[in-house]
Structures are given as structure tokens and as C-alpha cells.
Amino acid sequence: MQSAIYLASASPRRKELLMQLGYEFSQFSVDADESQLINESAVDYVERLACLKAQTGVAMGYIDRPVLGSDTVVVIDGEALGKPSDKADFMTTMQRLSGRTHQVLTAIAFANPEGVLSQIIRTDVTFKSLSNDELERYWLTGEPEDKAGGYGIQGLGGRFVTHISGSYFAVVGLPLYECDKLLSEFLSR
Template sequence: MQTAIYLASASPRRKELLSQLDIEFSQFSVDADESQLSKESPIKYVERMARLKAQSGVAMGYIDRPVLGSDTVVVIDNQSLVKPRDKTDFMTTLRRLSGQTHQVMTAIAFANNERVESKVVITDVTFKKISDEELESYWQSGEPQDKAGGYGIQGLGGRFVTHISGSYFAVVGLPLYECEELLREFLSR
């Protein structure tokens, strides 16, 4: 499928993943309020964020081709875990994930002047029991600071993962199969 889109994300991971598809794209960042609304479920939140980012791109004047917005959230016990604020927040978060199965929800959305269409991909991720020494070492690596849930499966954080059920690429930040399928559907309407 040879087409051209805009990627409304500054994420180098999403750029790298999107490059694996036969899709020409230009990348830009959007400034969106990423606060979760009170009583908003994680799935509604992540989908709203992806849609907001895509629609923000359209509002910024990127209108000659579809705009792709995406967002990822780590969820345990129906609570969204976002990027850690500091080391204490990181330690608390990773201790919650240690030895447990959690969900990674990644939403994608395509928008233009007329409509927006979205999809959420949910992947179960299981972590081994992680020692405080491992957490300290991981924090010192610098990797967790800008990652939803405080880890990156594609990097050093991958060593904590014992099992995944679902889309590895969605955990990294952009589900390739679903992205291509949603774009195909979006263009066919």
C-alpha cells in the first residue's frame, strides 16, 4: 500500500516503527493536554488521546493527507500508569508490576477534515519478580524516564518480561498490523 500520511508524534520509536511499513510520512509533534479525566477508564483515555492528537494535527493545518495520532498507557488493576514523575514514582510503579501481569493499551487514530477513526490494541505483559537492585540499576540507565509505565520493552526493560500475549509492536508504541489495516479502512471510505 503506497500512500502518504502525517505522524502526529515526536516519538522516535513510533517513527522507527512506521518506517517498517510501506507508507510515506512526515512527522511533527502536537501539544495536547494529556490529563486523564476523573472516572475515565484507561481504554477510553488512551483512545481519546490518540483521537485528540490526530485531530490536533488536522487543526494545525495538516489537511492534505490523513493524520495518525497514537498513545500508549500501561494499566494494572484498571489504573493507568503514565511516565514516572521521578525516581520514587518509578520505584513504586515497577514494584507494582513486579511478578504481575499488566496490560499495555495502545490506541491509534486517523483523522482528516471530515472524520476520525480509531482502534485500541491491548497486550498482556507479564514481569518476573524484580529486585530493588535491578530497579536501581534500570533507573540509573536513564531509559525509564520517558516511558509509559516506566519501562521500554524494546530496550533494557525487556529483561523483566517473561511473557506477552498480543502485539509486541503495540507495547513499543505502534501496532503495525492494526495501523496498516485501519489506514486501509480509512482510505476506502
């Protein structure tokens, strides 16, 4: 085992990814307001949430090892897209992504009582042109309901992706290389 940390996330995907790094870790959920602030850019938004989650873990008393917070947003035309609120929202979102390149921003942050260190990873993802029939079938699988931007690249939504430039793992929710590197930097401060 390498480092021992806390993961401030209930995400099963982040848990699985973190296990690949060989860290000893405990996972817990934080209750944080994830609303985007007025005039807040997508970059500032995703970084603020990752830091907030890590710092909330510290405030909850997880102080004997670094706390990892992470957040992911899908961005098109400068707008951060959240999880679809319903089928109509999903259809609108996916029609915007259809045949275009969008960005996935994942922020990671490590915190302890002495401070926080964060990083943002940007990945460009290109979708094929999508038919309404494909979108209807995808919605019925249930997969899009809890995914930022309405799709999971690691699941059935991966069939829509024609090109990716950046970190695949960041699109899934936790960039492995960058996470390992940031933890080393955090521990050496």
C-alpha cells in the same frame, strides 16, 4: 512506497516503526493536554488521546492526507500508569508490576477534515519478580524516565518480560498490522 500520511508524534520509536510499513510520511509534534479526566477509564483515556492528537493535526492545517495519532498507557489494577515523575514514583510503579501481568493499551487514530477512525490494541505483559537492586540499576540507565509505565520493552526493560500475549509493536508504541489495516479502512470510507 505505499500511502502518504502525517504522523502527529515526536516519538522516535513511532517514527522507526512507521518506517517499517513503507509509508511516505512527515512527522510533527502536537501540543495536547494529556491529563486523564476524572472517572475516565484507561481505555477511554488512551483512545481519546490518540483521536485528540490526530484531530489536532488536522486543526493545525495538515489536511491533504490522513493524520495518524497514537497513545500508549500501561494499566495495572485498572489504573493507567504514566511516565514516572521521579525515582520514587518509578520504584513504586515497578514494584506493582513485579511478578504480575499488566496490560498495555495502545490506541491509534487516523483523521482528516471529514472525520476520525480509531482502534485500541490490548496486550498482556508479564514481568518476572524484580529486586530493588535490579530496579536501582535500571533507573540509573535513564531509560525508564520517558516511558509509559516506567519501562521500554524494546530496550533494557525487555529483560523483565517473561511472557507477552498480543502485539509486541503496540507495546513499543505503534502496532504495525493494526495500523496498516486501520489506514486501509480509513481510506476506503
